[in-house]
Every structure is written in structure tokens, then in C-alpha cells.
Amino acid sequence: MIPIVYTVYGFALFFIVAWICLWLIHIMALSYCKWKLHRTVDRSPPEQPYPGVSILKPLTGVDPNLFSNLETFFLLDYPTYELLFCVENENDPAIMLVNSLLQKYPQVEARLFVGGLNVGVNPKINNMQQGYIAAKYPLIVISDAGIRMRDDTLLDMVQHLKENVAIVHQMPFAYDAEGFAAVYEKVYFGTSQARMYLGADFLGINCHVGMSTLIRRCAIEEAGGLAVFADYLAEDYFMAKEIVSRGWKMRVASLPALQNSGTRSVGALQARLTRWARLRVAMVPATTLLEPLSECMPLGAGAAWAAGQLFGAEPLAFFLVHVLVWFLSDWLMLRSVQNGSPPFTKVQFLLGWVWNECCAPFVLAVALLSPEISWRTRSYRLDWGGRARELSSKLKF
Numbered sequence: 526m527i528p529i530v531y532t533v534y535g536f537a538l539f540f541i542v543a544w545i546c547l548w549l550i551h552i553m554a555l556s557y558c559k560w561k562l563h564r565t566v567d568r569s570p571p572e573q574p575y576p577g578v579s580i581l582k583p584l585t586g587v588d589p590n591l592f593s594n595l596e597t598f599f600l601l602d603y604p605t606y607e608l609l610f611c612v613e614n615e616n617d618p619a620i621m622l623v624n625s626l627l628q629k630y631p632q633v634e635a636r637l638f639v640g641g642l643n644v645g646v647n648p649k650i651n652n653m654q655q656g657y658i659a660a661k662y663p664l665i666v667i668s669d670a671g672i673r674m675r676d677d678t679l680l681d682m683v684q685h686l687k688e689n690v691a692i693v694h695q696m697p698f699a700y701d702a703e704g705f706a707a708v709y710e711k712v713y714f715g716t717s718q719a720r721m722y723l724g725a726d727f728l729g730i731n732c733h734v735g736m737s738t739l740i741r742r743c744a745i746e747e748a749g750g751l752a753v754f755a756d757y758l759a760e761d762y763f764m765a766k767e768i769v770s771r772g773w774k775m776r777v778a779s780l781p782a783l784q785n786s787g788t789r790s791v792g793a794l795q796a797r798l799t800r801w802a803r804l805r806v807a808m809v810p811a812t813t814l815l816e817p818l819s820e821c822m823p824l825g826a827g828a829a830w831a832a833g834q835l836f837g838a839e840p841l842a843f844f845l846v847h848v849l850v851w852f853l854s855d856w857l858m859l860r861s862v863q864n865g866s867p868p869f870t871k872v873q874f875l876l877g878w879v880w881n882e883c884c885a886p887f888v889l890a891v892a893l894l895s896p897e898i899s900w901r902t903r904s905y906r907l908d909w910g911g912r913a914r915e916l917s918s919k920l921k922f
Contacts, residue, residue: 537831543818544828544847551854554723555861561723562696563864564779566677567684568602575683577605577662578739583652584612584619584670589787592622597674599630606679608635609656613648615639619670645755646915648903657751665745667761669736673700673785682739682778691744691773692765695737695782696722701868705877706789708869712877713794714784715859715867717885721819726777733775735761737782744768758898758905758913759804781862791880795888800900802892807907813889820885821851852878 580598584591598608610623623637642654653667664683668674678695685693697718699711725732738761745751748767754760765775786793806813817823829844855878859867867874897916898905904916 533834537834540824540827540831541835543815544824544831547819547824550724551720551851551858553727554720555854555858557723557727558719558858558861561777562779562781562862564681566681566779568677568680575604575680576664577607578603578664578666578679578683579656579660579662579742580606580608580666580668580679581653581656581660582608582610582668582670583649583656584610584623585617585648585652587618587622588671590673590785591619591670591787592626594671594673594785595623595626596629597676598668599626599633599635600676601674601679602676603679603683605662606634607660607662608633609660610635610637611641611652611654611656612637612639613641613652644752646905646913647755647758647760648900650751650755650760654752660742663742665740665742667735667738667740669784671784671786672737673783675780675783678778678780679739681780685776685778686739686741687774687776689772689774690776691741691768692733692775693739693778694733694735694765694775695778695780696726696862697734697736698781698783698862700783700785702785702789704789705873706791706794708873708877709791709880710784710789710794711863711867711869712855712859712874712881713798715862716855716878717820717881719858719862720855723777726775731762731765731769731775733761733765735764736784739778740764740768741773744771744773747771756912758900758907759808759911762804762808763911795884796899798888799892800898802889803896803898803907804911806892806896808911816889817886821848821882823886825851 582595582598612619612623620637620639627635627637636659638655638659640655641652643651644654645651657665664686666679666682682693682695698714699707701707722732722734745764745768748764748771754764757763769775802813818827825844825847828847829840832838832843833840856874859874896906898907905913906916907913
């Protein structure tokens with residue numbers, strides 16, 4: 526029987542190793558962020574013409590920012606592209622909004638598809654299917670409704686598409702807005718999410734989030750077509766996994782994806798983060814068990830106890846220094862992702878940061894205790910491996 530003292534030292538050593546690894550990820554992600562993000566986009570004429578791009582925009586409903594978000598796609602500085610708007614239902618108010626943009630910008634090649642095709646349980650893929658079939662260019666962009674584009678974003682993404690690269694994805698971030706929910710959103714995506722996203726990309730781990738991604742159509746067809754992934758809610762993860770398994774590479778674009786939903790709220794963001802956590806639990810359960818150790822408070826508490834056991838350090842002092850340095854490194858990370866000062870004060874950042882760090886363990890706990898996933902008007906349950914089953918449909922027209 527192993528003496529209890531060895532068990533205690535074993536756990537203490539585990540926490541210290543995890544603590545060191547997370548700080549190495551901090552340093553690596555911050556360094557990679559400064560090198561990778563916000564590079565100057567080359568606008569000079571290329572030696573060879575840029576390939577055409579078909580942009581798929583799945584839409585469901587209208588929020589206050591949808592018109593301005595969609596309008597940025599009509600103003601892209603890129604020579605050849607088409608916009609393919611996909612709306613699930615003929616009574617959706619997004620149709621009228623899209624038609625007004627088509628009339629405002631007749632010089633931009635754009636089409637509207639209504640109805641979708643039922644090829645699986647994933648409503649996003651069902652909605653996009655008609656547009657995907659009609660797309661005429663070799664490059665496909667899948668872009669969520671809430672994304673706002675800079676005029677050089679598409680050019681930046683295409684310039685990352687080297688010969689062996691099939692996917693160029695934008696790191697999720699948030700467009701500037703007012704209110705605590707906007708601070709919380711920007712702090713989450715600019716600190717903890719950015720750190721793990723950039724760290725995973727640097728290490729070659731699949732971190733693909735498909736809210737704004739450029740994909741070679743030939744790579745999708747090699748994998749069996751878009752419909753193959755319709756039985757997964759996390760179609761972006763499985764699409765990237767399948768394409769990379771065939772020898773292709775992925776790259777993160779230098780410009781982050783600017784999410785600009787017109788209905789920000791703390792509850793809505795936490796519901797979204799909980800849904801993502803439930804997806805991770807079903808897809809990569811082993812990794813999910815280690816997630817608490819990637820958060821400041823649980824890791825700091827474990828490392829403080831371990832430092833006391835192994836080195837006789839004062840646990841409280843160790844924990845407070847750990848939290849302070851983590852806070853400062855997150856401030857530097859956010860400034861780097863923002864490419865300057867964020868649109869709120871340091872006090873607002875502190876409040877948003879404390880809220881984000883304190884809520885993170887509870888978001889994961891809720892995801893573990895309640896596996897049912899609600900997505901817009903539908904409910905799903907995931908089988909191990911990530912395949913989804915629709916439990917009910919509450920869609921009303």
C-alpha cells in the first residue's frame with residue numbers, strides 16, 4: 526500500500542507541473558499573438574490573379590446590427606467574390622433586409638436562397654446547402670450572421686492560403702460595443718479564449734471555430750461534401766479534423782473575427798459558452814476533465830497548496846501573486862488581440878475579468894450536469910463522439 530505522504534506529494538507535483546505548463550502556454554500564446562495577429566495586409570497587385578471566393582451567409586432572424594454587419598460584405602476590397610445568402614424559412618424577416626442590400630449594391634454579385642435542404646440534424650448546414658451547391662468559385666467562406674468584416678479581411682485570409690493549406694480561420698473576437706455584456710464578451714474572447722486558441726494553433730492542435738473560415742472547395746469535396754458533416758453540431762471541428770487527416774494544413778488569419786451581435790447580454794453569452802462546453806464534453810471528454818486546470822482560480826488554488834506541500838511556501842501569498850500576474854498577462858493579451866487599448870477602462874476590465882474567471886468553473890459544471898443542448902429553437906443531445914440527435918423542434922412560423 527502506498528503511504529499517504531507519497532500520494533500527497535504526487536498530487537502536489539501534478540499541480541505544480543500543470544501550473545508551469547499553463548504559464549508556458551501564457552508566454553507562448555502572448556508571443557505568438559504579437560507575431561501572428563494584425564499584420565499589414567498586402568494590397569499590391571499580385572503576380573497571379575486571386576482566385577474567386579463564394580461567401581456563404583446562413584441567416585435566421587434579424588437583430589439591430591444585422592444590416593450593418595451584412596453591408597460590410599458588400600464593401601470588401603477583393604477582386605472576385607460572390608455573396609450567397611441562405612435563409613431557412615420564407616417568412617424570415619432577414620429576406621427583406623437582404624433584398625434591400627441587393628438593391629443598394631447591384632454591382633456586387635449576390636444571390637438569395639430560401640428553404641435550405643434537409644441533409645441532417647445540423648440546421649446551419651441544412652440552411653447553407655442550396656448556396657453551397659450553387660457556389661461557383663474554388664474557395665468557400667462560411668461566415669456567421671453576426672460577423673462584421675473589415676474591407677481587407679478577405680484579402681488577408683486568401684493571402685494565408687498557401688499551396689498545402691486548405692483552411693484559413695479567423696480567431697473569434699468581439700467588435701467594440703458598450704455595456705458590461707460587451708466588456709465580458711471582449712474579455713473572454715480576448716484573454717482565456719485567445720490564449721488557448723493561439724496556443725493550440727501554435728502546437729498544431731485542431732482549434733477550428735467556423736464562425737468565419739475560408740476553405741478550399743476541393744478539400745470539402747475530398748471529405749465527402751458539406752452534407753457529410755450535417756449529423757454534427759460542431760461541424761467546424763469535424764470538418765477541420767477530416768480535412769487535416771487528408772494531409773492539408775490549417776492557418777489562423779492575422780485579423781480576428783469581429784462578432785457584432787445586436788443583442789448582447791451576460792445570460793446569452795453564458796448560454797453560448799455552456800453550449801460550447803457541452804460540445805467539448807461529447808467530442809473530447811478526456812481533455813474536458815482537465816479544463817478546470819486551465820482557469821486562473823482553480824489552478825492557482827491547487828498550485829498554492831502544492832507549493833506549500835513541496836516547498837513550504839505560504840499558500841495565500843502564492844495564490845495572490847499568481848492571480849495578480851495572471852491578471853496582468855491577460856491585460857497584455859487583450860491589448861495585443863485588440864491591437865491597442867480596449868474601449869473600456871482598466872476598472873471595467875477588472876470587473877469583467879473577475880466575472881469571467883469566477884463564472885468559468887460554473888459554466889463547465891452546468892454543461893456536465895445538463896447535457897441537453899438548446900440551439901435557437903431546437904434541442905439536441907450528443908452521443909459520445911459528437912453525433913447529434915434532435916430531441917424536439919419548437920420552430921413556429
